[in-house]
Amino acid sequence: MNARSQLRPSLLTRQRVRTAWLFLTPMLIVLALVAGWPLARTIGFSLTDANLSDLSNARFIGFENYLVYDSGEWYGVLADGAWWNAVWNTLKFAVISVTLETLLGLIVALVLNTPFKGRGLVRAAVLIPWAIPAIVSAKMWGWMLHDQFGILNHILLSMGLIAAPLAWTASPGLALTAVIMVDVWKTTPFMALLILAALQMLPTDCYEAARIDGVHPVKVFFKVTLPLIKPALMVAVIFRLLDALRIFDLIYVLTANSKDTMSMSVYARQQLVDFQAAGYGSAASTLLFLTVALCTVLYITLGRVRFDGR
Amino acid sequence: MKRFMSRLGFYLLVAAIMLYTVFPFYYAIVTSFKTGPELFSADYFPLRWNWDNYISVFREQSFAHTIFNSVQVSFAVVAVSLFLGVTAAFALGRVQFRGRGLLLLTVLGVSMFPQVAVLSGMFELIRCLGLYNHLPGLVISYLIFTLPFTVWVLTTFMRDLPKELEEAAIMDGATPWDIIIKVFLPLMWPALVTTGLLAFIAAWNEFLFALTFTLSNTQRTVPVAIALISGASQHELPWGNIMAASVTVTLPVAGLVLIFQRRIVSGLTAGAVKG
Amino acid sequence: MAGIRLHEVCKSFGKTRVIERVNLDIADGEFVVFVGPSGCGKSTLLRLVAGLEDLTSGELFIAGQRVNDVPPAQRGVAMVFQSYALYPHMTVFDNMAFGLKLAKRDRNEIKNRVHRAASLLQIEHLLERLPKELSGGQRQRTAIGRAIVRQPGVFLFDEPLSNLDAALRVQTRIEIAKLHRELGASMIYVTHDQMEAMTLADKIVLLNAGPVVREEGSIAQAGPPLELYHHPVNQFAAGFIGSPKMNFLPGQLARIEPARATVTLPDGSMIDAAVDATTAKPGDTVTLGIRPEHIVISDGSDNTTPVEVAYVEHLGESSFLYTRIQGIENPVAVRQESSTLAKIGDRLTLGLATQHCHLFNGKGHAFKRWIKPVTGARPVL
Numbered sequence: 001m002n003a004r005s006q007l008r009p010s011l012l013t014r015q016r017v018r019t020a021w022l023f024l025t026p027m028l029i030v031l032a033l034v035a036g037w038p039l040a041r042t043i044g045f046s047l048t049d050a051n052l053s054d055l056s057n058a059r060f061i062g063f064e065n066y067l068v069y070d071s072g073e074w075y076g077v078l079a080d081g082a083w084w085n086a087v088w089n090t091l092k093f094a095v096i097s098v099t100l101e102t103l104l105g106l107i108v109a110l111v112l113n114t115p116f117k118g119r120g121l122v123r124a125a126v127l128i129p130w131a132i133p134a135i136v137s138a139k140m141w142g143w144m145l146h147d148q149f150g151i152l153n154h155i156l157l158s159m160g161l162i163a164a165p166l167a168w169t170a171s172p173g174l175a176l177t178a179v180i181m182v183d184v185w186k187t188t189p190f191m192a193l194l195i196l197a198a199l200q201m202l203p204t205d206c207y208e209a210a211r212i213d214g215v216h217p218v219k220v221f222f223k224v225t226l227p228l229i230k231p232a233l234m235v236a237v238i239f240r241l242l243d244a245l246r247i248f249d250l251i252y253v254l255t256a257n258s259k260d261t262m263s264m265s266v267y268a269r270q271q272l273v274d275f276q277a278a279g280y281g282s283a284a285s286t287l288l289f290l291t292v293a294l295c296t297v298l299y300i301t302l303g304r305v306r307f308d309g310r
Numbered sequence: 311m312k313r314f315m316s317r318l319g320f321y322l323l324v325a326a327i328m329l330y331t332v333f334p335f336y337y338a339i340v341t342s343f344k345t346g347p348e349l350f351s352a353d354y355f356p357l358r359w360n361w362d363n364y365i366s367v368f369r370e371q372s373f374a375h376t377i378f379n380s381v382q383v384s385f386a387v388v389a390v391s392l393f394l395g396v397t398a399a400f401a402l403g404r405v406q407f408r409g410r411g412l413l414l415l416t417v418l419g420v421s422m423f424p425q426v427a428v429l430s431g432m433f434e435l436i437r438c439l440g441l442y443n444h445l446p447g448l449v450i451s452y453l454i455f456t457l458p459f460t461v462w463v464l465t466t467f468m469r470d471l472p473k474e475l476e477e478a479a480i481m482d483g484a485t486p487w488d489i490i491i492k493v494f495l496p497l498m499w500p501a502l503v504t505t506g507l508l509a510f511i512a513a514w515n516e517f518l519f520a521l522t523f524t525l526s527n528t529q530r531t532v533p534v535a536i537a538l539i540s541g542a543s544q545h546e547l548p549w550g551n552i553m554a555a556s557v558t559v560t561l562p563v564a565g566l567v568l569i570f571q572r573r574i575v576s577g578l579t580a581g582a583v584k585g
Numbered sequence: 586m587a588g589i590r591l592h593e594v595c596k597s598f599g600k601t602r603v604i605e606r607v608n609l610d611i612a613d614g615e616f617v618v619f620v621g622p623s624g625c626g627k628s629t630l631l632r633l634v635a636g637l638e639d640l641t642s643g644e645l646f647i648a649g650q651r652v653n654d655v656p657p658a659q660r661g662v663a664m665v666f667q668s669y670a671l672y673p674h675m676t677v678f679d680n681m682a683f684g685l686k687l688a689k690r691d692r693n694e695i696k697n698r699v700h701r702a703a704s705l706l707q708i709e710h711l712l713e714r715l716p717k718e719l720s721g722g723q724r725q726r727t728a729i730g731r732a733i734v735r736q737p738g739v740f741l742f743d744e745p746l747s748n749l750d751a752a753l754r755v756q757t758r759i760e761i762a763k764l765h766r767e768l769g770a771s772m773i774y775v776t777h778d779q780m781e782a783m784t785l786a787d788k789i790v791l792l793n794a795g796p797v798v799r800e801e802g803s804i805a806q807a808g809p810p811l812e813l814y815h816h817p818v819n820q821f822a823a824g825f826i827g828s829p830k831m832n833f834l835p836g837q838l839a840r841i842e843p844a845r846a847t848v849t850l851p852d853g854s855m856i857d858a859a860v861d862a863t864t865a866k867p868g869d870t871v872t873l874g875i876r877p878e879h880i881v882i883s884d885g886s887d888n889t890t891p892v893e894v895a896y897v898e899h900l901g902e903s904s905f906l907y908t909r910i911q912g913i914e915n916p917v918a919v920r921q922e923s924s925t926l927a928k929i930g931d932r933l934t935l936g937l938a939t940q941h942c943h944l945f946n947g948k949g950h951a952f953k954r955w956i957k958p959v960t961g962a963r964p965v966l
Contacts, residue, residue: 010639010640010653010654011653011654012636012639012654012656013639015656016405016486017405017406017407019401019405019485019486020400020401020405020407020486021401021407023397023398023400023401023486024397024398024401024402024413026394026397026398027394027395027397027398027457027461028398028413030390030394030453030457031417031420031453031454031457031458033435033450034428034432034435034450034451034453034454034457035420035423035428035454037431037435038428038429038430038431038432038434038435038454039423039427039428039431040431041430041431041434041435042427042428042429042430042431044431045430045431050430052430052433055430055434055437107323107327108327111320111323111324111327114320116320116321116324118324122324122327122328123571123575124567124568124571125328125331125332126327126331127567127568127571127574127575128331128332128335128560128564128567129331129334129335130567131511131560131563131564131566131567132335132560132563132564133514133515133517133532133533133536133559133560133563134515134517134533135515135517135533135534135536135537136338136533136536136556136559136560137334138537139536139537139552139553139556140334140335140337140338140553140556141334143337143338143341143549143552143553144334144337146549148350149349149350149351149352149549150352151337151352154352185330185331185334189331193575196575197575242422245424246424246425246426248425248426248517248518249517249518249533252517252518252537253517253537264424264426265424265425265426265518268426268429269426269429269518269522272426272429272430273522278430281429281430282430284426285424285426285427285428285429285430286427288424288426288427289423289424289427292422292423292424293419293422296419296422300415472668472670474666474667474668474670475670475672477637477664477666477670478664478666478670478671478672478731479672479683480636480637480656480657480658481635481637481657481658481662481663481664481684482658482683482684482687482731482735483656483657483658483659483684483687483688484658484683484687488687492683493672496674497673497674
């Protein structure tokens, strides 16, 4: 067998590859500049005692921002109750929110997949919550959830479901619920669209066969549809989970500085901007980044194992 | 009878979905027409067409200027992202080279960065470039999330263009740049519109960076301006004004979405499902 | 106007060797057809000449110049793609003018060249249309026009007729032949249809596929169509050229003489073939080959074998009898006039004329045939 089959590629191929790198370089430079460099700096700051008003005079302090034992007490982000509170909030929020969005999104997608008059209008309407800026959603819902003048309390009171108006955004028990409500409202359209796209790519012959066999539609759904859209569904869920871990806008605007809803991002920013503790805040940011990165890597490696195994 | 009931149930479900998605926005519109004590009562329909809130938002909050800021920033971000994205997408989508897969994963990885994770670093960078409290600073910082997404979606579209078309152009003596500009771009304009639209919406809605990197009212973008609308005292938010501002900002975006809904949907799904 | 020379050309995709040791000379103005079964690499070979693929090893010369590293547009070639590959957003005129515009030619020169090509192909009235407004045949002409406008020394056609319906295929085939006569340039034409190969080619290059490529190289046989028809070098070539396929009858060499060899068929019949089998010895396993159009129904006893009709197909212009020889599994096809009265179950005697028999040894190689020199006429198909 000719062992020269792995020769150096010809001039034409090399030219093409060179052109490709030429095209890539501007984008890569910009990406390194706006993403790589700031990330590196943030991680760097996390190892210093930097103060936001005076970044150049930072001293290297190792991992003290993360965890340090000093005169009988643990200090650092990992020892801060508020941080773990934020972590717990974020996880609670992410899991509940994404679960609800997936379920509701599934329902909406199934509805939109059925042909009916006015379907285009409904699909357009469904897109609107997604397109509205998060801030505007937060304000709109903030108004609806207003304890005194909010319409939600008004409806619940007049239906007799509650005795007194609820302070949605202020009371500790309800604040996270309020945030979840708004996020579900805002993101269900995105899930619905992704699931709809997956549904529309399904082959119709399974369904026709099932219909001829007289299988009940619910059974068809669980035994045929669901397994087929599971890959796309999983991708959507992972994307949303990774997104939800980073939540900031909604919480900040709807329930500012409430410790019951503070997410990791809010915590980090608070340390960074409100308290000007650049080193400490960067440590929190880095931890959040590592969490998201870990989840992403896990997903990719698990996902790849799955593909190779098929 | 059973079919009628199931159809009725179906349409009730549709109505519920419509109500759920549209009501908050509708209610915001209703509220935007109320002033003073009218806000204290919950009404489902506008009491009267009172434009006071809108006028005050524009006059007192210089909202028009804010909107203009957002428009400038968003357009600039879209332009830069598309330009860098198209060339990168050609390389990533159509040329085989070592490290391509890794590069694509890296680009995707960047889109997973939490914004706070780059906040301090970005803050320093923007201050260094002297762009703190200037709109170009926002444009640069927004690239961190528009660029990866744009590259990813455009790469998918570039990959799907027929190989024979490119080969015919090569036989005609076209350089890769010729091929992009003269052959692919005219065929890709739906993808460009889609990606541009999605990038525009993302830039328009961005909050954290705009909050952190701008200071004065003249440099505010819309989301920050709305979030910071405050009243006479700390607990008296001018809800009428806030709703008026919200409606003003949402109408064009909703309009864009309605017109381009097919494109937006295909762009989103191309990015996520195919990827 | 250019001659092409391939010297020891090999091509691999990763670890898969697709083209092996191709040596070929194409004279200036020759019409060469690359033909072969799927996977033989005929399209790949074409793309190597075009410059769309790189040679893994070997040399390629066009008009005497080594072009291994020369980009396609500078090789003096033009290609017509199987799917036409017209630029969808450009008019017919712009499609044809694209290459010239890139080369920054003078506007008038462009206009002249395009109009001349368009009139040659009779598409002048379509110059302002978009590809999606054209029929399949018109699109193909535009693709050909795009190639003509470049005034190349070599035209490359990649299965140009496969997307056309049957009637249009015959018509276009004739037009391509006419085009070759009028333009006089070399043409390399890839097809899987042996009929197109036989009717269009000055030289046919038959390519191997499968494991035999590694041992014997990619080219099975190269030569004028009649040579492949009358003197196939092996069983593969014999079976590929000519439709319906040549009949292959297993047998044993009984007697060998300088100008003829006698073969015993499994049913005991003795058939003489006009071949030179002196390199073999009696008792060797051989295969007798004879084309369906050369078998007759005979009542003689020389060079005959008794058969039973298993199946009859009437095509209108002719009929085919599928007959069974005792001891041979595959039916033997016989071409007859459409007026034949034969039916299933009939017992007939087939006459296998000596000068029409081919003989192949145990490895499938053909023994040299002693037949009259062939004329320039193409066989009736």
